[in-house]
Amino acid sequence: MNDPYAKLAELGLALPEVAAPVAAYVPAVQSGKHVYVSGQVPLAEGKLLATGKVGAGVSPEQAKDLAERCALNALAAIDALVGLENVVKVVKVTGFVASAEGFTGQPGVINGASELFGAVFGEAGQHARSAVGVAELPLGAPVEVEVIVEVA
Template sequence: MIEQRLSELGITLPKAAAPVASYVPVVVSNGLAYVSGQLPFIGGNLVTGRLGDDISTERGMEAARACALMILAQLKAADIALDNVERIVKLGAFVNCTNDFADQPKVANGASDVMFEIFGDAGRHARAAVGVPALPLHAVVEVDAVIALKE
């Protein structure tokens, strides 16, 4: 059903990215999938830069959306069927930005909105949107997730 929804939306999930350090992309415990922070790849290229400096809010939103799609790709790579997602519980969005940039919530909406598009009400979630001075590999945004799975 979710695969059909992705097709209807014209969404193709990316290939799951390999970890860039000593961690695993997904851990499942007590019915929850904890997905490590995912970086934004668009067209196979990592989106780098800083909001408030050389990246627009709109590009930041696109990057956050790419992170959300990578979260779903990581679930699939961990052999978790997307139809087994009961609810997106929480997203954490980390935005590489200047000290005076204050639109982190708008940037994070790129990830939040695509989860709602794909999962409907089950895609509505709690969230944090935090500005940070730097991210791994100079990524513009990083998003992690907690996802409830059906039993």
């Protein structure tokens, strides 16, 4: 079986501390065989890595990297709750992109998250997905990612 911790190390990534919620919710909850991860913004050490809208001030390439960071934060929340080794399947990813008027590249931005899940979990990282453009996100974040995984 795929070792998600080894894959993260191969990618030069380490799981961060679980981001503290900015409102009245928890980072992740388990219900039956699924873990639902709250929307994760691109925080590192408690600080937002960027603010603004994609297509005006934040490039699509930068936003893709930020989406990867959101996914890494989601993995940290999953690990803290149940351990990454218990993930059987990444089921659904929903990505939100704070988009400048006329920006339609949301799928490419959210690929940053999807590609990380694929790299870490292999075939089990293949998932259903939505990539949605929105006017604003919490704290002015350019990207937010939420995920549902199935666990053993």
